[in-house]
Amino acid sequence: MGRWTIRRTMILIAAVAGLLGGCRFLGWVFAGRELNCGHNMQCASCQRNLVLGILQYIYKTGSFPRGTWPNADLKPDERLSFYFATLPYLDNEDLAKSIDQAGGWRAPQNRPAAVERIGVMNCPQTPRQVPGGYVCTAYIGIAGLGVDAPVLPRGHRRAGIFGYDRQTTLKDITDGAFCTMVLAESSRSYGSWLTGGHATVRGLNQSDQPYLGIDRQFGGLHFSRYGNGGANIAFADGSVRFISETIDPRVFEALSTIAGGENLPWKTWTTQ
16 A cells, blocks of 8 residues: 555655645745755655655545544654554555554653664754654644644644644645645754654744744754755655755745735745
8 A cells, every 4th residue: 555656656756736826926046046955855855755645645645644543542742643543655554553543752662663763764964863863854744834834723723734633634625736835844853753742743943033044943953055054955746956055035934824825926926
């Protein structure tokens, strides 16, 4: 079930293609930002596999996974992450079956899974483990605009793909899949890939700008061949693109929402 076929890939591409026309600010923000390092390309490849696994989950279930695995008895930071739901689509179905869905990520019976290193979950330039021996991830699910974005209701203008309990469909992405972020690299606050809450799902903190760069909310791992820092970003159309840290914050904010309806002036579409 977790293996890819050409037919399945084409179906997924077709499923998102109709959403691309809704984008109000297109590829200008990405132009000329080719990566310059083998590790960068490895990280981008990992993200691409992750987002394709998520798209396969959508093909099977009809929606993105919730930001945390549903469990009313646990706080979001104690629950399993959305990565648990995608394991069968990342060729890790047996690992998914070994995890106790009713327990949190810290449950003793789930520790063997939490310390399991899954290649696509991380970048070669990030730590292999966090305290406790848990294997970490640098790929964060985007919740939208604002620190409260993970708890915003479905249909809110600032909502992004992932909410702790919110479930998003492709039809909800009226801004266009091409310009809606799903995953972004971050070198801040590493956590286990199995951990729900802030470790794997975050909204953009508007009081902490710029958003990208060393010691910033996102990025801090890679540089383009032009010397600019930035981050590999996975989008809802299945693509992964490098965004420079010089991006206009308003553009980055617009990329974080699924139905913000932003229509930015021309000069804010470009990076320096």
